[in-house]
Structure formats: C-alpha cells, structure tokens
Amino acid sequence: MNGEGLGSRVWLTIAGMPLHESVLLSLALTLLLAGLAAWLGTRLSARPGRIQMAAEVMVVLMRDAVAEVVPGAAVPRVLPFIGTLWVFILSANLLGLVPGLSAPTRDISVTGALAFLVFLAVHGYGVREAGWRAYLRHYLEPSPILLPFHLISEFTRTLALAVRLFGNMMSLEMAALLVLLVAGFLVPVPLLLLHVVEALVQAYIFGMLALIYIGSAIEVRGDATPPSSTEKEQ
DSSP states (O other), X not given: OOOSSSSOOEEEEETTEEEEHHHHHHHHHHHHHHHHHHHHHTTOOXXXXXXXXXXXXXXXXXXXXXXXXXXXXGHHHHHXXXXXXXXXXXHHHHXXXXXXXXOGGGSHHHHHHHHHHHHHHHHHHHHHHHXXXXXXXXXXXXXXXXXXXXXXXXXXXXXXXXXXXXXXXXXXXXXXXXXXXXXXXXXXXXXXXXXXXXXXXXXXXXXXHHHHHHHHHHTHHXXXXXXXXXXXXX
C-alpha cells in the first residue's frame, strides 16, 4: 500500500501527456481480466477443474444476486455488465495489497469513469426495455414540475457513486498507512484482512447500487404502455 500523497503518481509521459499510475493499472487490469476470461472460455469442460468450478460458482452467485433485483428476462442482459463491474472493482481494490502499488479506485478519476459507465448503462437498459418515448416520459411523472428534480437526482446519485468508492478506498489506505507508521509491521495480518474485507464490501456495494439503478430503469416498462417494435428499434 502506498501513501504517497492524495493523488495518483505519474508513471509515464507520452508527448507531454502524463499517464498516472491509476490509469495504467486500470488498463493493465482490464487487459489481464479480458485475457483470463478468454483463456477460461477456451478451456470449458464437462468435467471442470478447480479453476472452472470457482469461476462457475462466482457466476452463479452473481446471477442469483442480479435475479433478486431485475426481472428474470432481463438477467442475461444485465449480468455481464454487473458481473464485470464486481470483478473489476474487487480486483482494483485488492491491488492496494501489492507492495509499491495503490488501488486504482483510490483515484477519483477512475471511480468517476466507473460511475459514468453506470449512468450510461442505466439509461441504455431503460430505453431498451421501455422504448425511448416511454422512458423519457417517466421523467415527467407524476407531474412535469418534477422534471428538474429528476434530472438533479440522476446527476447527484452518479456523483455519489463515484465519491463513495473513492472516499472509502482512500480512507482505507490512509488508515492502513497510519497504523503501519505507528505500530510498525507488528500487525500486518489483521491489516491485510481488513483490506480484503473492505475491498469485497466496497465492490459489492458499488455493484448493488448500480444494479438497483438499472432495475429501477427497467421497471419503467411496467408503468408504461408496451413499446411498439418501431419505438424499440429507435
């Protein structure tokens, strides 16, 4: 865990543009997870080994969690996005345990990008399920006077999603640094366990909030008239 400042260190500069540690680690982690998923996909077997069994258990747990929030028909469409969020954020949080590295999620730019992806996904799923007219119409309900408040709510909850993860991971690493400075390395195991637990909790909370937002957007269809095929295509 690295406590160097509150920001992310510059690791590389290309054409005068600084590339920060959090950006490079996020890109590397994305490539690593994508490669691992492709590797597992080519080695699926009817008689799974330990790695495949662990992956299948993880997928089943995530599928059940998604099914608790969104309608059954939407689960196959929502699961890939939410599952990817959970895996990426958990992996990024745990990078803080590697000596010399900081968790990318302690950088507000990374958590802001993740929250923006959630923002796009929420409206994307909502429009896909209800049609763009019915989906936009729900912002005028129960009264058009509430439109500004609906828009403010969309912005503030996206901001809160980014700040919550950033603040929790930043405070966790800063607290761990202070404990190490005061107590030295006499308490490394409890400290590592705390980091692992907090990494799990924060990844779960972020994914569940995103799932709840998506579930709310999908439920717009239940309050509106079914969209026509032309409206869905639009």
